[in-house]
Amino acid sequence: MVDRRVEVVARLKALEDAAAPLVTFLQNANAVQELRADKQYNLQMLNDRYQIGPDQIEALYQYAKFQFECGNYSGAADYLYRYRALCTNNERSLNALWGKLAAEILMQNWDIALEELNRLKEIIDSKSFSSPLNQVQSRIWLMHWSLFIFFNHDNGRTQIIDLFNQDKYVTLTTKLKVSMFCY
Template sequence: MAEHDLTARMAAHMNCHLVFPLLEFLQWRPGRVYAVEEILQAKLRLLIQGTNMVDYAMDTHKLLHGDTDDDVVVPVPDDMVERRHEVVTRLGALAAPAAPIVSALKNHHLGPDKEHNIRMLHERFQIEALYQYAKFQFDCGNYPDAAENLHRYRALCTSSERSLSAQWGKLSAEILNNNWDVALEELNCLKEMIDSKNSSSPLNQLQNRIWLMHCSIFIFFNHGNGSYGIIDLFFQDKFVY
């Protein structure tokens, strides 16, 4: 059965964080296609190489190497403990310059003029610090806060490339939060952004549409109107190859 499984082929077109729900499904579905040890090994490789989800990596290591008969767990390697310390330290360092921006936006220390607000915030704060903080939160698996901070950043961003990157992150975070209505809105917004990037090369647009199609599957298979949405998207001329 494993030779017919499409997980590996799909994973190549996804953010690595979106692969974990697929691995979770393979791990817990009845009539497993792969042995649990194989899935745990795949998870651990992905966690170590592609994310900062250090606690999840340590828990996966314990599941993979634990002695289930005697209920004895092999100690977590020192390099994983050291890595966790590095991640926590880095998270704190990124949170500090982003905190004043978040505070200003939360407490609405802004006037009615949107253009003035954006200009004022750019003059007073390090706006890119908010993006870096949100991105690191996402890498750590803190998807709710990452989604919220990416939303804040997008409202202030003046770079089309950075805005597109933030939009990808926001879409992925809402999928991983299982917020299907919001995720569908983000999907449609991202589709418009990809279509409107006239300066982008045809190859780049093609790659972005492929990524979008793969991400959309999570939404359409969980949203109430997903069966209509997947037909509408996949049969558009720009998505038929």
């Protein structure tokens, strides 16, 4: 157990060091105000002015993921939110959004979790996936995660009915995910 703790602390320190330049930038409110909606501009500006490149941005994702795995859901949610603002890889950004949703659920931030769920739903319903099966699987996972939110959010009972009765989701509830009704 002691050896495992040493490993975890060493990994945390390594990830912390790798993400440090970007974390320092993100903690500077004046510097963050320089960011724009244009991700390409942001990447160029970060590289030119602060010597922050794709490696540090990827390190922020890994650091956020490790924070989540260690139970620091608040830190993970914050870093994943900031990562998404800089990430140009749509698949990676989607993964970060799933992670942020999970972190908000685990912190029982139901209003924020609902916002993230709606963001995910919008992406899943509008994005062209590599295969229809991937899109169906994403919808099933969305339905699964939505149960945590809808059973705890003030407006959850009406929203669960609205979601599950949409055409794209009715088929899933009737054919693919009968086990959802066990809840």
